[in-house]
Amino acid sequence: MRIRKFNEEVLFATDTIVSVGAKDIEQLKHKAKRNKRRRIRLCAHSSHEDYIHEMLIVHEKGCYVQPHKHINKTESFHIIEGMVDIVHFDNDGWINEIISMGDCGSGRKFFYRLPASIYHTLLIKSDVLVFHEITNGPFRPSETVWARWAPEETNEKAVSRYLEKIENYIDGNG
Numbered sequence: 001m002r003i004r005k006f007n008e009e010v011l012f013a014t015d016t017i018v019s020v021g022a023k024d025i026e027q028l029k030h031k032a033k034r035n036k037r038r039r040i041r042l043c044a045h046s047s048h049e050d051y052i053h054e055m056l057i058v059h060e061k062g063c064y065v066q067p068h069k070h071i072n073k074t075e076s077f078h079i080i081e082g083m084v085d086i087v088h089f090d091n092d093g094w095i096n097e098i099i100s101m102g103d104c105g106s107g108r109k110f111f112y113r114l115p116a117s118i119y120h121t122l123l124i125k126s127d128v129l130v131f132h133e134i135t136n137g138p139f140r141p142s143e144t145v146w147a148r149w150a151p152e153e154t155n156e157k158a159v160s161r162y163l164e165k166i167e168n169y170i171d172g173n174g
Helices: 022-034 156-170
Strands: 003-005 010-013 039-043 052-060 068-070 075-081 083-089 095-102 111-114 119-124 128-136 144-146
Touching: 022 039, 022 052, 022 128, 052 119, 075 083, 075 095, 083 111, 083 128, 083 156, 095 156, 119 128, 119 156
Parallel strands: 010 039
Antiparallel strands: 003 010, 039 052, 052 128, 068 119, 068 144, 075 111, 075 128, 083 095, 083 119
């Protein structure tokens, strides 16, 4: 597979027909491990302007995805490897729902579709999470709304406390 590097975390497949195998996933996991934020995505679509965006995404355990929502965009996840809790929030930051997900053989949900404008985050439960995400394009950063009630990724201490608070809530201690 031929790839074009957009940045350290985003790659675009350049083949007309994109096919991915276990060796490709292992290479993505290796690249994620070397990235500062311990994540990477391989885009199967050709540009940010495409109407359908399909990505293979790798996140290592401990990656923080600040709760956010997408305006006028749906997204779906299909877990390929690993386990994750998807947490949905109301507009004030209260947890509405937790979806425990894993690969098809895990006994957990392995697919979900999220409608537009729901705040969500990922709590990665395994050492690595590999998932296929589909959303509608084109990509516009202004169409992602970051939750004001959640810490920004750069505030490591606040992120650690926040994730612990969510974990305690999920475990019934919050």
